[in-house]
Amino acid sequence: MKTRIVSALVMVPLLLVVYFGGIPLAAACFLVGLIGVRELFKGFEAMDVHPCYPVAYGALILLYGLHFLFPLEHEYLTGWLVLGVMASAIYIFRINEHKIEDATATMLGIVYVIFFSYHVVMTDMTGEYRILTWMIFITAFVTDICAYFSGYFLGRHKLCPNLSPKKTIEGAVGGVLGTVIVSGIFGAVFLKGMVVHCLLMGLIGSVLSMCGDLTASAFKRKMGIKDYGNLIPGHGGILDRFDSVLFTAPAIYYYIQIVLMR
């Protein structure tokens, strides 16, 4: 409970960054990528897997370089991904020093942390749909808050006791319902004529928000760590705060690209 309130306060600067968009938002996402990759890799090191930091940091710098040179050109993005995966594979050519897991963990850092979080920046570049960047954070954080309170007051049936013992089915349903309602209100206030799209994005984003949360839980459980870091003392690392955003950002971005911009 206290964690959630403190986290909420930490999120205030985030609101400003999303409001301004552009370079401040790109800089923030770059930082999330930088710190997030480090947190993920430290987690892997706890299970004796040793990803390659230079390859991941190089991929991060290249991605944001390409962003300023060729924004939203997806053929550069797929090329960037291919290059990152190749470089991760080449890393294990020193065959006696590295494991195959070192390569795949490096790839995971590039795709899951750097590329997923970059979708926030991509959403910010969608012109008239730029305002939907808010939906990334609404779906992530409203799901979390509503799931917490509906689970707290109504929770009876465990959702996935082995993976995340505190989560309940009632919490999950409350999280989705609350998010759909808040998304609908957001649409009605700021995006008249797009309320149905906002309801749909709320539904999809909320489900994926929980998947993002559970993915981070699964990774941490397997790594044998409780939190990804200690950036916000007592409240975990960047990846603990943004685990849901990593999944809601692509959800909203591709909804815009595939449903709205066609």
Add this chain to the structure above:
Amino acid sequence: MKTRIVSALVMVPLLLVVYFGGIPLAAACFLVGLIGVRELFKGFEAMDVHPCYPVAYGALILLYGLHFLFPLEHEYLTGWLVLGVMASAIYIFRINEHKIEDATATMLGIVYVIFFSYHVVMTDMTGEYRILTWMIFITAFVTDICAYFSGYFLGRHKLCPNLSPKKTIEGAVGGVLGTVIVSGIFGAVFLKGMVVHCLLMGLIGSVLSMCGDLTASAFKRKMGIKDYGNLIPGHGGILDRFDSVLFTAPAIYYYIQIVLMR
């Protein structure tokens, strides 16, 4: 030596498929993806890692479905990649049954086998540059043949004794030189005015061809297997034949996209 000749004969149907392009080529790449993923996953199983076949096969079918509906639309491709990575992560929500490596190996199959090989199809879709699809196979196979013979006759200094003991520096240099020459001849005969581009593609493709070969070697060494399969009896599996193509296909495709089509 005999392996190389038999492999060369097996490659004859490939020439026809590349010549016709279109649906026959897409069907061949689909098959390479299907069999290749299975071979890679069997290799992982040899090291007690258990990737998720349904997620990878689902990703393969979805990719070729998208190919026919929205060819060369890269925002669908990045969306497809994101979805594949998410599905691989969700696979380990059954936390007691799966390892984190099961998820990352699944992702590797999707990106390294299915997506990399799909670049052959993408190159075939580049309109006036379609003929450069040949360069994917020229760089892959000419590098292999020239490296073999120059290594056989001139090889003195080991290239990477721990990873691939038979490879020599002389072989590598001969492979690159031979490929650049053959690429130049190909350009002079079929693509007048693009000879310099063909020489460059030959150079880049040849280096990446060897990286693709060594990547497959590294993976196999780590998996403790000699070959990926036994599809061509005595001559390994699909991935053993096409390990270089997996790397040269993106090389040629992005050269076209980034250098030629700008």
